[in-house]
Each structure stands twice: as C-alpha cells, then as structure tokens.
Amino acid sequence: MRYKIVLQYDGGGYHGWQAQPHQPLTVQNAVENAVEKVLEKRVTVTASGRTDEGVHALGQVAHFDSEKELPSERMLWAINHWLPEDIRVVFCERVSDNFDARKSAKRKTYEYRMYESETPNPLRRTREAFVGEVDVEKMDEASKLFVGVKDLAGFRSSGSSAKTTVREIYSASVTREGGSVIFRVTGSGFLYNTVRIMAGALIRVGQGRMDKGVIEQALACGDRRLVPDIAPSCGLYLKNVEYSAE
Amino acid sequence: MRYKIVLQYDGGGYHGWQAQPHQPLTVQNAVENAVEKVLEKRVTVTASGRTDEGVHALGQVAHFDSEKELPSERMLWAINHWLPEDIRVVFCERVSDNFDARKSAKRKTYEYRMYESETPNPLRRTREAFVGEVDVEKMDEASKLFVGVKDLAGFRSSGSSAKTTVREIYSASVTREGGSVIFRVTGSGFLYNTVRIMAGALIRVGQGRMDKGVIEQALACGDRRLVPDIAPSCGLYLKNVEYSAE
Numbered sequence: 001m002r003y004k005i006v007l008q009y010d011g012g013g014y015h016g017w018q019a020q021p022h023q024p025l026t027v028q029n030a031v032e033n034a035v036e037k038v039l040e041k042r043v044t045v046t047a048s049g050r051t052d053e054g055v056h057a058l059g060q061v062a063h064f065d066s067e068k069e070l071p072s073e074r075m076l077w078a079i080n081h082w083l084p085e086d087i088r089v090v091f092c093e094r095v096s097d098n099f100d101a102r103k104s105a106k107r108k109t110y111e112y113r114m115y116e117s118e119t120p121n122p123l124r125r126t127r128e129a130f131v132g133e134v135d136v137e138k139m140d141e142a143s144k145l146f147v148g149v150k151d152l153a154g155f156r157s158s159g160s161s162a163k164t165t166v167r168e169i170y171s172a173s174v175t176r177e178g179g180s181v182i183f184r185v186t187g188s189g190f191l192y193n194t195v196r197i198m199a200g201a202l203i204r205v206g207q208g209r210m211d212k213g214v215i216e217q218a219l220a221c222g223d224r225r226l227v228p229d230i231a232p233s234c235g236l237y238l239k240n241v242e243y244s245a246e
Numbered sequence: 247m248r249y250k251i252v253l254q255y256d257g258g259g260y261h262g263w264q265a266q267p268h269q270p271l272t273v274q275n276a277v278e279n280a281v282e283k284v285l286e287k288r289v290t291v292t293a294s295g296r297t298d299e300g301v302h303a304l305g306q307v308a309h310f311d312s313e314k315e316l317p318s319e320r321m322l323w324a325i326n327h328w329l330p331e332d333i334r335v336v337f338c339e340r341v342s343d344n345f346d347a348r349k350s351a352k353r354k355t356y357e358y359r360m361y362e363s364e365t366p367n368p369l370r371r372t373r374e375a376f377v378g379e380v381d382v383e384k385m386d387e388a389s390k391l392f393v394g395v396k397d398l399a400g401f402r403s404s405g406s407s408a409k410t411t412v413r414e415i416y417s418a419s420v421t422r423e424g425g426s427v428i429f430r431v432t433g434s435g436f437l438y439n440t441v442r443i444m445a446g447a448l449i450r451v452g453q454g455r456m457d458k459g460v461i462e463q464a465l466a467c468g469d470r471r472l473v474p475d476i477a478p479s480c481g482l483y484l485k486n487v488e489y490s491a492e
Contacts, residue, residue, distance in 0.1 A: 008367060008368050008369060009368050009369075010368045010371070020468055040282050043421050054367055058369070066319075080365075085366070085368060086368045087368055088365060088366065088367070088368045090365060119326075119334060119336060120331070120334060121253050121254060121334070122255050122256045122332045122333055123254060123302055123304070123334065123373070125256070125331055127369070127373075156262065177424075178424035178425075179424075205466050208367060210409075
C-alpha cells in the first residue's frame with residue numbers, strides 16, 4: 001500500500017533532497033533511513049522534486065510503498081521518531097497506487113525570503129537572503145512579468161535535464177511581511193534553479209541596479225546572461241505542492 | 247583608548263559567551279581572536295554579562311582597550327572581517343576609560359521567543375521554543391508579577407555567584423507578534439538562568455498547567471522547587487543593554 005507524506009525541513013544541514021552515492025547527508029537518505037526503521041525494509045521515498053543544497057521545505061510531498069499496514073497517524077509518529085529534528089513529517093495519509101508525488105504534481109509554490117538591513121544579520125543568515133534596501137513595489141511589478149505560459153530557458157542553470165522549458169506560472173508577487181520581503185511564485189513546475197534566478201533578477205530590480213525590461217527581454221530571448229544572479233539557497237522554501245483531486 | 251562594541255550573534259554554535267579553558271568555541275574566544283587580528287595583540291573583551299550556551303544576542307555590549315587608534319567605522323569593519331558569519335559587530339564607538347560594559351550597565355532587556363504549533367517545526371527549532379498552544383493574555387497578566395523591586399532567589403539556578411538576589415524589574419510583557427509569542431523583560435540585572443526560569447513558569451501558566459499564584463508564592467518565599475522549569479536556551483535573546491549618559 002502507498003503512503004503520501006508531507007515534510008518540513010531545514011535544508012541548512014543537507015546536501016539537497018536527492019540521495020547521492022558518497023554523499024550520505026541528503027534529506028532523501030535521512031527520510032529513507034527513518035522509513036526503513038519503521039518498515040524494517042529499505043524502500044525508495046519519491047518526492048515531488050529535488051530541492052537543492054541548503055533549500056528549505058515547508059510542504060514537500062513524497063510517497064513510498066509499504067507491505068506493512070499502519071494507521072496514518074501511527075506511521076507519521078513512527079517516522080518522526082526516527083527522523084533527525086531538522087526534518088519532520090507533518091501529514092501522512094494512505095493513497096491509491098495511482099498517486100505519484102512527482103508525476104501527479106500539478107502546481108508548486110515557492111517562497112523566497114529576504115530581509116532588508118544595513119549589515120548582514122547573524123540570526124537571519126541561514127533563513128533569509130540579505131538584500132540591503134529594496135523597492136518592494138518595483139519588485140512586485142516586475143514579478144508579474146513571470147505570470148502566464150512562459151519559456152523559462154533564460155531562467156535555468158545548465159545541467160537541467162527537462163525536455164521542454166515552457167511552464168505555466170499562475171501567480172507571482174513580492175510583499176513586505178513582518179520585517180521580511182517575500183517573493184511568492186506558483187507554477188506548473190520549475191526548471192533547475194529557476195526560482196533563485198527569478199529572485200536574483202528581482203533583487204537587482206529592487207536595488208535599482210536593473211530595469212524590469214531586462215526580465216522581459218530574458219523571457220523573450222532565453223538568454224541567461226541577461227539575468228546572471230542566482231539568489232542564495234538559504235532564502236528558498238518549497239511552500240507546497242498541489243495535486244488534482246483523484 | 248577604549249572601544250565599545252555592540253554585537254549580534256547566533257548562540258546556536260557556541261558554548262556561551264565566557265571564554266573557557268579546553269572549550270575554544272565560545273563567543274568571547276571568537277571575538278577576542280578577531281580583535282587580536284586587528285590589533286596584532288591579544289586583549290580581553292569584556293561583555294555586559296555572560297550569555298549561556300545556545301543563547302542569542304541582538305545587542306550584547308562589550309568593551310576592549312587598544313593601543314592602536316582606528317576610526318570607529320574602520321574598527322567595526324576590520325573586526326567583522328575576521329569574525330565568523332554568525333557573530334557581527336553592528337556598532338562601534340570610542341568611549342572614555344570610565345566606561346565598563348559590565349559594571350556600567352544599568353538596564354538589560356531580554357526577549358524570550360516561543361511559537362505555537364501542534365508539532366515541533368524544524369525551521370523554528372533553533373530560534374524559538376515550541377509551546378503547543380498557550381493563553382497569551384494569562385501569560386501577560388502573570389508576567390506583571392515580576393515587575394518591581396523583587397527578590398529573585400526562587401528564580402535562579404544554583405551556581406549563581408551574585409551577592410544579593412534582589413533586582414528591580416522595570417517592565418515585563420507577553421505579546422503575540424507575527425506568529426510568535428514573545429516574553430519581554432527589562433531589569434537592573436538578572437541572576438543565573440532567571441529569564442529562562444521566568445519563561446518556564448509563564449509557559450506553564452499559559453498552558454493552563456499552573457496558576458499564576460504559584461509565581462507570586464515563588465517570589466515571596468524564594469523556593470525554586472515551585473518553578474522547576476527552565477525554558478530552552480534557543481528561545482532567549484539578549485535584546486539590549488542600557489547605560490546612563492556619561
């Protein structure tokens with residue numbers, strides 16, 4: 001039987017989601033180790049997608065198959081018992097075998113968090129990106145350029161294996177919330193580093209170092225050199241993943 | 247000549263402020279190492295008081311003496327250059343030799359930060375204490391019991407070397423701010439673990455597990471057994487230290 005789990009994690013201590021040979025400290029490894037303790041069998045835990053080194057999750061979704069039948073509440077509790085404190089299962093349910101955390105994902109929402117300050121703040125360092133002072137209105141305006149069916153070829157790092165670079169972005173905004181500046185973006189999917197490159201471009205716009213027209217141009221011609229910045233991983237959160245009703 | 251510096255730090259990676267033999271990872275050691283690089287001489291950096299292992303600072307004050315004369319801005323920049331990223335000097339100025347960060351301190355303000363949640367949150371784990379659900383109004387009411395000239399004998403850990411246990415508490419409050427619950431307390435000084443014991447008692451009150459009358463009693467009779475909880479260090483921040491105008 002198949003279980004769906006929703007995970008929160010502090011990515012600061014991990015080399016990203018994806019299990020890697022010779023790299024034991026990945027979130028997937030940690031979760032698979034905990035699940036193995038519960039099921040007394042090694043199984044693959046498949047997430048909606050990889051998160052990079054240092055990236056956090058507020059609502060990563062994953063699934064795995066179990067021969068053991070446990071009530072969902074009990075499964076959640078048991079996995080958490082074996083997980084390190086910087087990873088938590090916050091939801092668990094039995095799902096049909098048709099559910100696939102990666103293939104069935106319809107929409108993903110990311111948050112990119114920044115803080116304004118004259119100097120870097122040691123207490124926000126691993127949770128938000130330091131941006132000096134920014135014009136949030138300008139950033140919000142520029143973020144709307146991402147909305148629609150867009151070719152994101154100019155907003156991905158090389159090493160991306162995706163077949164097509166077209167994605168639908170449903171919404172994007174930049175707001176000031178309780179001392180933080182948050183870029184929020186929801187799309188059908190994202191390419192390698194896309195949200196961090198978007199954030200990097202928006203930060204430039206907010207700092208008055210770039211006109212939003214450059215983002216338009218980068219979207220039109222797919223030239224990554226126009227938007228060279230990759231905002232630091234510590235500010236990125238996978239907020240949630242949505243699936244169509246079964 | 248004497249310099250006064252204001253420090254912010256993430257206490258999570260350190261064994262408290264105080265330099266200790268066989269314990270190189272203290273904040274004082276890290277700051278003295280950086281200052282030594284700048285002055286090319288080892289000097290003592292004296293703080294307003296110790297912070298315990300895991301406790302953070304938003305505005306710790308310290309002083310040191312230098313034979314080298316540097317403009318304050320330049321001194322700040324130079325020390326930060328040598329400091330690890332989780333400690334920052336945010337202010338620096340020349341002061342008279344009468345100024346002593348510890349002895350001249352008149353008032354200190356601490357913040358104790360908590361978050362309400364059904365389950366522990368891996369992303370708030372090292373910055374705030376997990377408290378389930380609490381009645382903030384009840385906690386705020388109870389916090390007022392600390393205000394005034396009080397004997398804090400019941401609110402300190404053993405190992406405290408202070409001569410008198412009487413301190414004046416100028417203000418105390420518990421408020422809900424942007425998803426967090428914050429206990430704020432300003433006093434002429436605090437004994438060993440006092441703020442964390444106060445927070446521990448307030449959390450009990452907020453969770454409905456203790457009547458605020460018990461706090462009154464502990465203040466009156468000085469019996470620590472009435473308020474046994476010490477709230478975790480990760481929630482505690484030394485917010486600022488005030489000095490009388492010179």
